Amino acid sequence: MNQTINILNFLLLLLYFSVFYSYFLDFKRDDKKFFVVKRVLLFVTIIYSAVFLTILSLQLGHLPITNKFEIFSLISFSVLFTYFLLELLSDIRGTGFFIVGIGLIFQIISVLFFKMETEVPDALKNFPLSSHVVTAILSYTAFSISSAYALMYIVLFKKLKTSRFDMFFQKLPNLEILEKLAFLSSLIGFILLTFSVIIGLIWLPRVFSNFSYFDPKLVSTVLVWIFYGVTIFIKFFGNLYGKKLILFLLLDFIVAVLAVVTSSVLQSSFHTFG
Amino acid sequence: MKIIGISLNHNTCDLNLREAVYLNDEEKSKLIYLLKDKYLSEGIVISTCNRTEIYGVTVSPEISAKDLRDAILKIKPQIEVKEQNYLPMFACSAVNHLLKVATGIDSMIVGDSQILGQVKDAFLFSEEHDFLKSIFHRLQLVTLKTGKRAILETMIGNGAVSISYAAIKVIEKIFNNLETKNALIVGAGETGELAAVHLKDKNVRELAITNRTEERGKALAGKVGGKFLHFHDFRSELHKYDIIISATSANDYILHFEDFKKAIKKRKGNPVVVMDIAIPRDIDPKVAGIDEIFYHDIDSLKVIVESNLEKRKKEIPRVKEIIEHEAVGFFAWYNTLEILPTLKLFREFFEEIRSDEMEKISHKFDERQLEKIDKMTKRLIGRVLHNPTLELRHLSENGKDYEKAAEYSQIIRELFKLEEK
Numbered sequence: 001m002n003q004t005i006n007i008l009n010f011l012l013l014l015l016y017f018s019v020f021y022s023y024f025l026d027f028k029r030d031d032k033k034f035f036v037v038k039r040v041l042l043f044v045t046i047i048y049s050a051v052f053l054t055i056l057s058l059q060l061g062h063l064p065i066t067n068k069f070e071i072f073s074l075i076s077f078s079v080l081f082t083y084f085l086l087e088l089l090s091d092i093r094g095t096g097f098f099i100v101g102i103g104l105i106f107q108i109i110s111v112l113f114f115k116m117e118t119e120v121p122d123a124l125k126n127f128p129l130s131s132h133v134v135t136a137i138l139s140y141t142a143f144s145i146s147s148a149y150a151l152m153y154i155v156l157f158k159k160l161k162t163s164r165f166d167m168f169f170q171k172l173p174n175l176e177i178l179e180k181l182a183f184l185s186s187l188i189g190f191i192l193l194t195f196s197v198i199i200g201l202i203w204l205p206r207v208f209s210n211f212s213y214f215d216p217k218l219v220s221t222v223l224v225w226i227f228y229g230v231t232i233f234i235k236f237f238g239n240l241y242g243k244k245l246i247l248f249l250l251l252d253f254i255v256a257v258l259a260v261v262t263s264s265v266l267q268s269s270f271h272t273f274g
Numbered sequence: 275m276k277i278i279g280i281s282l283n284h285n286t287c288d289l290n291l292r293e294a295v296y297l298n299d300e301e302k303s304k305l306i307y308l309l310k311d312k313y314l315s316e317g318i319v320i321s322t323c324n325r326t327e328i329y330g331v332t333v334s335p336e337i338s339a340k341d342l343r344d345a346i347l348k349i350k351p352q353i354e355v356k357e358q359n360y361l362p363m364f365a366c367s368a369v370n371h372l373l374k375v376a377t378g379i380d381s382m383i384v385g386d387s388q389i390l391g392q393v394k395d396a397f398l399f400s401e402e403h404d405f406l407k408s409i410f411h412r413l414q415l416v417t418l419k420t421g422k423r424a425i426l427e428t429m430i431g432n433g434a435v436s437i438s439y440a441a442i443k444v445i446e447k448i449f450n451n452l453e454t455k456n457a458l459i460v461g462a463g464e465t466g467e468l469a470a471v472h473l474k475d476k477n478v479r480e481l482a483i484t485n486r487t488e489e490r491g492k493a494l495a496g497k498v499g500g501k502f503l504h505f506h507d508f509r510s511e512l513h514k515y516d517i518i519i520s521a522t523s524a525n526d527y528i529l530h531f532e533d534f535k536k537a538i539k540k541r542k543g544n545p546v547v548v549m550d551i552a553i554p555r556d557i558d559p560k561v562a563g564i565d566e567i568f569y570h571d572i573d574s575l576k577v578i579v580e581s582n583l584e585k586r587k588k589e590i591p592r593v594k595e596i597i598e599h600e601a602v603g604f605f606a607w608y609n610t611l612e613i614l615p616t617l618k619l620f621r622e623f624f625e626e627i628r629s630d631e632m633e634k635i636s637h638k639f640d641e642r643q644l645e646k647i648d649k650m651t652k653r654l655i656g657r658v659l660h661n662p663t664l665e666l667r668h669l670s671e672n673g674k675d676y677e678k679a680a681e682y683s684q685i686i687r688e689l690f691k692l693e694e695k
Contacts, residue, residue: 160448161562163574165581169447176450242545243565 002116005059008052009073009111015045016076016107020100027097027171038096039087046084049077060117065133068113074134076106078141092181094171098148128203135196136221140256142189143228147253149182153246179242182249183235190228197225220259227252276332277409277608279368280342281361281375283325284382294353295346297321299399305349306403313337313345316407320375320396322389324382329363329372331409339363369413369604373597376417377424378431385430385586390421412607420600427596430589433582438468440578441549441570442476445517448547448568456480458503458515460529461522462487462494465551469519474498482515484508486522509533513540519549520556529557531564538566551575609670609679616683617663619692624655662686 019041026034053073056064064070083099086092152172159169172178200218205211212218231248234240240248282295297305302319309317309330314337317330328342339362343355363371374380376393397414400406406414425431434440449455457478459470462485473481481500485491488504495502503511512518512533522528538546543566550557550571562569628651636644666686669679687693 156447160444160568163570163577165444165574165578172447174447174450176448180450239542242543244543 005056005116006114008055009069009114012045012049012052012073013107013111015041015048016080016100016104019045019080020097020104023097023100027094028167035093042080042084042087042096042100046077046080049073049080053077063130063134065130065137067115067117069110069115070117071133071137072106072110072113075137075141075144076103076110078138079103079106079145082141082145086181090181092173092177094173095149095152095178095181098152099145102144102148128199129207132196132199132203135192135199139189139192139196140260142185142192143224143253143256146182146185146189146249149178149185150246150249150253153178153182153243154250157243157246175242179245182246186228186249186252187232190225190232193221193225193228197221217263220263224252224256224259227255276335277329277365277368278332278337278339278342279327279329279363279371280339280346281325281327281363281371282346282355282359283327283361283380286361287359291353291355291359292324292326295321295326295350295355296323297326297346297349301349302399303403305345306400306405308345308348309342310403310405313341314405316400316405316410318396318400318405318410320393322392325375327372327375329368329410329413331407366601366605369601370597372413372417373420373601376421377593377597378421379424379590379593383435384583384590385432385435387431390418390425393421394418409608409611413604416600416604420597423596423600424593428589428592430586430593433578433585435579435582435586436468437551437572437575437579438465438472440575440582441469441519441551442472443578444549444568444570444575445547446476448545449516452476452478452517454479455516456482456514457517457519458482458484458508458512459494459500460484460508460518460520460556461552462490463521463523465521466519467494467497469521469549469551470494470498470500473517473519474500478517480514482508482511486524512537515546516544517547517549519551521551522556523552524556525554527556527558529561531558531560534561534564534567538564541566549575606670610667613666613670613679613683616686616692617666620662620686620690621659623690623692624659628652628655 019038022034022038022041026038053064056070056073060066060070064074079099080103083096083103086099087096153175155168156172156175156178158164159166160175173181200221204218231240231245231252234248235245282292284292287295297319298321302321305319305328309319309328313333314328314330315333317328320327320329326346328346330342339360343360347353347355361371371380372393376390378384378386378389381389397406397410397417400410434443445452452473453476455478457473457480459466459473459482462470462483466483466485470481470483481495481498482503483491483495483498483500484503484505485494486505488502491505492502494500509529512529513536518529520529534546534548538544545566545568548557548561548567548569550559550569553572555571557569557571559569559571561567632644632648632651635647639647666679666682669675669682
């Protein structure tokens with residue numbers, strides 16, 4: 001069965017490549033035929049991915065949140081699914097190439113770290129942990145999407161300032177839309193991370209006897225939460241918009257990435273699952 | 275009868291002649307009455323700033339494009355149209371040309387968005403003058419369908435192809451909703467007016483016009499429903515505007531770095547789009563260095579226009595495919611109109627012979643035998659005529675062998691003396 005799951009995961013990676021390539025072609029060329037092809041491929045990939053994750057969960061006997069392979073499979077799915085909804089609801093085109101690219105990177109990581117782990121501690125199989133981890137994963141997905149929009153903003157901003165009206169100028173939505181999408185994604189990520197932190201702070205001390213408030217993962221997550229929180233606070237109550245807001249969001253994302261990397265290096269005894 | 279056409283356009287005439295030959299509605303009416311009277315049973319007249327064209331179905335085979343030119347000259351006796359000034363068209367070439375015009379690939383600016391509407395109006399005008407019959411009704415449907423297909427299935431109409439519209443396109447890459455933005459137009463000349471009209475179409479919240487000549491500025495403000503700002507003190511109000519488009523004929527800068535620096539300070543960092551579409555420039559290009567200002571001049575906007583035109587030109591082969599497809603469909607229908615009378619006469623000719631011979635032998639056989647012979651002769655004629663009928667139909671319906679079908683039709687008519695019949 002492990003072999004089958006591995007093959008299915010690899011096939012999923014190929015689908016991600018095809019979606020990415022079709023979005024790339026649509027971005028690069030002014031050809032209406034790619035518009036339909038890319039959407040169909042995206043839809044097929046999402047359905048395949050959902051079926052794959054369901055099979056994986058049934059096979060493992062728990063949600064796929066216990067190691068890098070499982071987590072990155074889930075993140076890449078959530079990136080694609082979030083983007084699918086965004087494209088469908090907002091009808092904003094031209095950004096898929098970047099967002100699908102993020103999903104592809106996560107899926108590559110998932111394939112690289114393939115590992116079937118059926119035996120996990122009981123604590124990791126219950127509902128609070130699932131909610132804690134899933135909301136954390138979704139929040140980082142939202143932060144990743146936010147950073148992609150922020151980067152698109154910077155690219156378009158530079159093109160507009162230097163009067164370089166190339167492919168990026170033509171395909172990307174306007175600056176105000178990119179700013180809005182970047183901020184909304186980070187806001188959603190912040191709300192999800194808030195839930196994750198609250199659930200974690202209530203549930204972890206009860207389950208793990210070696211729980212520590214100085215756990216690197218906990219400290220770094222709270223730090224990320226503070227950074228995003230400050231940005232959102234200034235946005236709502238101060239004078240933060242346009243390029244300044246985008247730079248704040250990019251800084252927040254850099255902090256988030258550093259936090260994840262650092263806490264992974266400084267693994268604590270209880271807060272490591274995979 | 276045949277379809278013919280004549281075109282005086284930007285490829286065959288200079289601007290003076292095109293302007294002189296332009297027909298207003300009254301002149302078009304007169305021309306249609308004249309054409310109906312002598313030359314065409316049905317047709318259309320298109321007259322725009324870049325072309326004057328007539329398409330129609332001749333009342334007799336001798337009518338030529340030269341007669342159509344003469345008809346125009348009767349309405350416009352003061353002008354001179356030489357042979358090289360007009361393009362004569364016959365049958366397929368006339369229909370193809372009309373479809374090219376409707377899709378905008380024959381326009382001066384490739385993919386012109388207005389031409390399809392003008393062609394549509396020409397058909398309606400003819401209809402109002404009882405100048406549209408079955409053939410041009412059909413051609414109307416085909417023409418409008420082809421024009422719409424070109425827009426929907428290709429990118430022939432995509433992208434801005436004028437400096438003013440390119441400026442608006444850039445503005446739309448910065449602001450999402452222009453209905454919440456204020457715009458200022460500096461200069462009420464032709465370019466400024468065009469920009470003002472585009473901005474009005476986009477429903478900007480407030481549109482202000484300033485111009486050195488107050489009268490002209492106020493006139494434009496009135497036209498676009500904007501407000502007028504006095505030229506000597508409009509700089510103090512710069513900070514109120516998110517979009518500033520300057521298009522004056524001033525020889526020196528009229529807006530300087532310091533003016534914008536002050537404005538940005540008052541705007542608390544809110545971005546401003548500054549479009550300098552004047553030659554020479556109206557605004558100090560140093561303002562581009564201010565982070566909150568998106569500054570563009572005519573050179574940078576020209577890049578957009580040229581690149582869009584280039585892209586539109588690349589779409590021409592795809593539009594031509596659509597034209598060919600629709601033209602073939604039209605001629606498949608049209609050619610059957612020419613062939614059907616021949617086939618009818620051909621069958622009537624054989625039926626007459628058969629009936630004649632049946633009559634001659636009617637007294638020699640009883641009723642039952644006659645019935646059998648009648649059926650047999652009908653089958654016989656049916657089989658004899660089957661292949662020529664099919665071949666003629668095939669030639670006419672495929673739309674490509676129109677001339678061959680016409681030639682065969684003529685041979686049949688001559689060999690069997692069908693005309694005399």
